[in-house]
Amino acid sequence: MKNTVVLGTQWGDEGKGKLVDLLSENYDAVVRFQGGNNAGHTIVIGENTYKLRLIPSGIFHQKTCILGNGVVIDPQVLLEELEVLQKADIGIDNLRISERAQVIMPYHKIWEAIEEKNRGKNKIGTTLKGIGPTYSDKISRSGVRICDICDKDLLRKRLEIVFPLKEKVIVALGEKCPTIDEICDEYAKYGDLIRNYVTDTSLLLEEHISAKKPILFEGAQGIFLDIDHGIYPFVTSSNTCAGAASLGSGVPPSCLHNIVGVVKAYTTRVGSGPFPTELEDEIGERLGKIGNEFGTVTGRKRRCGWLDTVLLKNTHRVNGLTSIALTKLDVLSGIDELKICTQYKYQDQILHHFPNSLNVIDDLEPVYECLPGWTEDIANCKNFADLPVNCKNYIEKIEQLVGVSVDIISVGPERSQTIFKE
Template sequence: MAGYVVVGTQWGDEGKGKIVDVLGSQVDLVVRFQGGNNAGHTVVVEGKKHILHLLPSGVLHENAECIIGPGVVVDPFVFLEEVELLEKGGISSDHIYISERAHLIMPYHIALDKYQEEYKKDNKVGTTKRGIGPTYADKFTRIGLRVGDLKDFESFKKKLAFTLEMKNLEITEMFHKEPFDLDEMISQFEMVREKLLPRMINAMVVVNKALEDDKFVLFEGAQAAMLDINYGTYPYVTSSSPTSAGVCEGVGVSPKKLDRIVGVVKAYSTRVGEGPFVTELLDEKGDYIRENGQEFGATTGRPRRCGWLDLVVVKHACTINGLTDLVITKIDILSGLKEIPVCIGYEIDGEIIDYIPASVEDVAKAKPVYEILPGWDEDISKCPTWEELPANCRAYIEKIEAYTKTPASMISVGPGREHNIYRKDIIEK
């Protein structure tokens, strides 16, 4: 069996979509294990940009079955829109499936996400307002609706009526907004039900059978380690675990079946939304990185906060994920800088540490401890081999490897599938 995992090591937007797309041509299944359409994955194929939010990034390879796993929360309307866009682009959707156990994002979840953020005012988390948090909340309070509930539609309607009564009470009494109409919502889901039924599978059984049959399975996460519900900068985090441990829970596979765990590292740092960001640049260097790297959210269009590479964060991700490989992305964006600082520690109240504190207040007051590395002027986007990269660029990558004690097996030097340098095969057949 061969189970491969791709996760983010920072705050998301590291380029996981591109890496999953590149590796997707070599695997039999691509499985999304958590999150929802709050993620934005950008894949560039032959100069054409594909932006995916819910579908796995490997979906552009029709040879691989693409599965939305039990740990994902699914907006069925967004799902069908993305499928339709693929088909209009000449890409078949016959290989796309959804777990019966995945929870449904309902219209009231999206409304409550918006109302709750507005209510929090200065304490807002900076969510994408896609209903992710409220859906996971209902999942854990055991009043959620799952994709498989649509099979028995009479039962679905009864469950919806019960939950909607509670939600409408919250919407009208706490937020003083208009309630949702039960009959209208039933009608909406009756229309999407027929389109979803042929795609429903017992994903846990399908994925484990594939692994037992020695097929190659690629597990794809959304967001990243610093947005993990347990190990990120809580409460400025997502509502699930985008780490390798999330695969086991989000798909239903044993940790023993995960052979390679690949962490994607952007060569600098970005963050979207609220929360502390130790290496953030609020000057012309930050503007340079944002413009040069086109750092604007694929889901929201929001400009991303930019900063120098934080190796404390990347090492944190290596530890909690058990990373076997790193993939370095967007290193071409740093070309032209004379000096490139990298953060190797935090100073908090006079003490220097090399780990992420649990307290968000401690992270917020941390000062970065930098090591200054020499930059390079060369355009590296056409470099086909490791040896042809500038010496200072290689030294930058070697610094990442040495600090994290994890090898960089692949270097991305541009947005396309062809812009990659392989130092070691990630998928070994």
């Protein structure tokens, strides 16, 4: 079994959680390698629905679940999530947390709210969970790591270096800020509660690799929210691409074998920013309603639009996808005519790649290829052969346009509603 990276190919919310949960059964470890509790993965198991924000979806299969060094962690949120799992009788002893992971501090959330407020009408639409400022502190070498909060003396020394300037700025801007004593006491308690899960996870993963135990790497968000390769500045604060799996977990890039891109059968995004194929009509409303398109973490309504293969080809170029997992295909049932964006028109030019200039992006006109839809309910289809002809044609068109095989097809939220194409 080869090591596999699962990542979102669009703006996130593609259904990665369900896929990771399904695939986890065949792997010995599942690793979350970037992002924070701004990402949510929804898992449906029988009559129960679980919404994870930090813990990898492999927890339901009792696999070794790792929060890598590339993740930013709000310990309060982590402990709340662990409590929910414990109450549901789901074992959490296999969780491991990188001692190098950065910690979201109270002042990070305060500062993010200040920044977003000052942007006014140009706000990015962040989740206000302190993710961005935590990554900023990491890069500026002003961060607090998990190993710091597990040692109260070390934590205080760290805060005495980084906190005074932050406190001055926040107070000067008219906001309240907790004291260094309050922060130190609160976060040292968190450190005590998670201490047994904390280790050098890079060494742990090296042991798995040496023993030829397969590893599944779980991405958060989507490629077009990548800090480098997304639509800047309407992006998240981390690299969401496949290469980040190496950096965010401490394994060599040569150990990443399969790159599975999760593609929603249409396109959605949450928050502000360009969205060329957005539908602000009854079809867009239909997709949102039938697809239950509301953010797992924030509950915000997702914007909906037609599938955009210009985006997907960009994702393939940056990540080298080896296969596609197509999700929410059942949501398209009953639509007479389906459209797929194959290129863009800008003024008198035809563009086959996604441009970088916001001025250009705002004026893009999607060029569509139209395909007939299907009326059949596909929720109970078990094999590719069971799907309606027009549904198969839609899948094959995606493969043709993107140049990647669709090997997994989700036709509903349940584990059983998944087709593995032979």
